[in-house]
Amino acid sequence: MAQCRPYVTRGDCVACFDAAATLLRAACGAANGGRAILDGCVVRYESAAFFDQATLPGNTQVCNGSAVAGGGFADAARGLVGDLVAAVPRAPGLAAAAAGAGVYAAAQCVVTVGEGGCAQCLEVAVRNIDGCPPNSDGRAVDAGCFMRYSDKPFFPANATVDLAPYLRSGKSDRKGAIIGGILGGVAILFLLGLLAFLWTWRSRKLLKPRRGDILGATELQGPTSFYYQDLKVATNNFCEESKLGEGGFGDVFKGLLKNGKTVAVKRLTVMETSRAKADFESEVKLISNVHHRNLVRLLGCSSKGSECLLVYEYMANGSLDKFLFGDKRGTLNWKQRFNIIVGMARGLGYLHQEFHVCIIHRDIKSSNVLLDDEFQPKIADFGLARLLPDDHSHLSTKFAGTLGYTAPEYAIHGQLSEKVDTYSFGVVVLEIISGRKLNDARLDPDSQYLLEWAWKLYENNNLIELVDKSLDPKEYNPEEVKKIIQIALLCTQSAVASRPTMSEQQVDVYL
Template identity: 45%
Template sequence: MAVVLLVLLVLLLTEPGFSQTDNHDNDTNDRIGFFCGRNAVTSLPNFAKNRNATLNDLRMQLLSNRVVYAKAQALSAGDPVFAAAQCRNYLSVDRCVACFDAGVSELTNCSAANGYVIFDNCFIRYEDFDEFYTDPYFMMDGTGSQYLSCGNNQSTSRPTFNQGVDGLLSNIKDATPKTSNYYVASITQVTSENATVYATAQCIANINQTICQTCMNAAYDKLTTCLPSTQGRFSDMACFVRYSELPFFDDNQTTDITTVLKGHSRKLVAIVAAAVGGVVLFFLILVLWLFYRRKKSKKTAQGPSDLNGAVYYDYKDLKLATDNFSQANVLGKGGFGEVFKAILDDKNIVAVKRIQVQHAGGKEEFENEVKLISNIQHRNLLRLLGWSSQGSHLLLVLEYMPNGSLDRFLWGAQRGTLDWNQRYEIILGIARGLAHLHDEFHFKIVHRDIKSSNILLGDDFRPKIADFGLARFQPEGQSHVSTRFAGTLGYTAPEYALQGILSDKVDTYSFGIVILEIISGRRSTELRPYGSSTCYLLEDAWEMYENTKHINVIDETLNLNKYEHEHVTKIIEIALLCTSSPASDRPIMSEVVSMLQEGKSSGKIQLTRPTFLRYEDRRIRISHANPKDMDTTQELQTDTEMTN
């Protein structure tokens, strides 16, 4: 009996996924709503740059993450843009992206700070505020956001057709807000016409059930006025509903709404309860008890149980998952501690970073950092999955990156396996991650230690920046701060190494060095003879640039065609621009992203010669605003930071 009940419960909880099927008879994608708002922009070029960056981010999420809903934002240089896009669940990835591209071509004609476009297959909306993510009706610009379209053809058997479609629309009205993804696709047979009517409903992700239900009620009221038309569409800022005699999704893409409808679900529960009686009660008590035990073993009362998805783990569980922090499971070592491979729940592979803090207030500082980074989520930033803070044991649970760190593919065992396209995508991904830290989050976060060993690669070689949460975030409104030094030999900006002056341009400098490493396959600290002297990588690249010998900087393992040679040359110039001195001559990272995407280099602009630091004694004098902050000299960090 318990097994039967378990199967029934699984069926009740099962939801359809994002289908990749392309077999459909009706491939129309009519535009049913379009609006350019009235919200003025401060600077049209800045606004256009932010909107383009946001729309590009949305497209990449839909294409790469295979999702039907995505949101993104760009906040640099004023005129912030917040945007969201959603496709219908029955679409393939290609059809979803095609619909998105059609919407972008419409919206780029708008010059206002808000607008939206709605198609049969998708919608896109952007605003200069983010409250619309959870409340689509918040501060609506203008009226008439509801759209209703009734077909021209009418059914020949009106009473039967009207009754069948009315019942179908009523069912999806009640079922859609009760599903986990606010989506339903269903069909009904009209026997008098020997026809099938297809209907789908979808509420916007992130809203609550009440808003979804209100919108579905409005959709039902409007669409029933279309009857006996053989098709109808309704769209509001919170939902979309469509019915048609022509199929626009496959028969195998329907939702079993009988299990989520109020009356049917209660009847099913009553039947099951009567059949199994006391076994049900015993089974449920057992499940609750096991769930409580498992939850208690993972989470303790010593810390918050959840920070935006980051789970608080018991130290003993992490110790067990790492086999007592066995050296056999070490993935990397660095200035902050060690990283261990761990297996949670006997199946999930993660990376556990053991933080070493040796100053008073370190635990409180660590917990504050956890609260900050748990709210940072970006496709090019390493995701925090969990944490633990018990006594002196400070641990972070992070994504496991199977390909390890970037440096392994530049001069390690995997050297020469990355082609130019992969290297370019890695460069662009790092830039996007830094731009998010600098300009797109609530606080400006300066990493301070960007280097190849802190760039981790996933299965698809998508780069993710690690250790960004271990830096201090920069107070808003300050162009730079004087701070405790934390950097690595060969990557550190001169104003930070020599004077302790920290700004986002410190990361820009380090990023420029990483670009040169990716292109050359050389360590930044590797000395090579040039003329009568020896040069580090940056010096060598600058000399080659001045003598128009860019080709000599390129990794000899790369087999480039003529176009790729030209592209690499432009990227080298962007790298040198990032390392310019003084720091004010360097671009901000959002500008770097634009240059990389558009393939533009510095053009005819004269690059500023970088300040070359000589590291022979590996000790650099650092000035501090507060002499008590540290000693007057600080040795540059040379070890390999924690890598997965």
């Protein structure tokens, strides 16, 4: 059985089915059954009939995001979800999406469970999801239904459904229905007119040249060109107090622009010839059009002589390594760590297969993963793998990366593929779960590296020993943690062909 969400496009539906099928083949093999419940679709197979199953043991909630301030959001989320519970069993296709008061929500039942089974499943789902608010995002999953709310839209604006007709008892008279239809039609015409006006206004606005303003960097334009002197002033002449970090690719400084925007400015020296400068500018234009929620956005650049300044969005919480091994060690809970792992996989999957050219990062490590205000991960420096000439690297000629995180075939033989990033991702996942560096001296004295220790624990069937002792055991499911560790070990296999692609890792599966 396979079914897509009603707001998913045909192309995304096909892609979702392919991803679900791949995951089921990898996870279930020749088992008697399995189901993959993704944000965009659900796929299930069994050796016995299951089409009328509405709810099963194992139904659960998945709460994401940080708490939204104030009690209004939690009340609005519960109210909208409650309306969906009442409306969806009567709605066409047993599915509906709705929005209101800053909340976006959707619910869908498997069509084969019917109206009664749908109502039964959603009653269980609403009790599960009730524990998520005031978190900004929550899901409830079961055998026969799927429910989600968020403070951000996850479906097109035209996918919403007026729930009012399905909330009534069904005894409303025809006159009320006719009046409602007329008013609804008038409202739609008004909204269409308003959208047309806003579209025209926005189109004209985009045609106006913008310089040095973050808001001017859009998908329709090339990279924003900043004045070198403005960035010099913004960073207080690149003073030590403004420095956020340093590395082989260049130092990073915090800057405050004239328009009040806070940015991160990376200082590079790479343009030694006119050809190098032209190639660099071409790459900047490409990378500035890479937009993904789990990638740090390149806003623009500036140059003076052989020096180039790259302007990135600023991440207030800094890099992941500070929360794993630095002065903020032990402050990340399991839910935050899990979200970071999923976000990294999504960002890398986008770079490898979803952007119109394949971009291989080559230097995935915990210090290159930044955290925003809600501790969502954003991969940094992903453009430098393309931006820097081959003979510019902080380790050795024609090699970009950090030993220990780098796949053996690339470190030894220079064989580069997207599976190099897969290997590094696996190492970082082990660091996130264990809270230890890849070469932590506190490990088993017979094991020099974290990866080697993890494999020993796997062979001894003692993977749970890897988990950071600062984590509360009540926060996580040991079997779920073991599964993620096994995925990390799968990513770090020596044989390139045995490692999964990041697109196989990035899909959320709720079982």
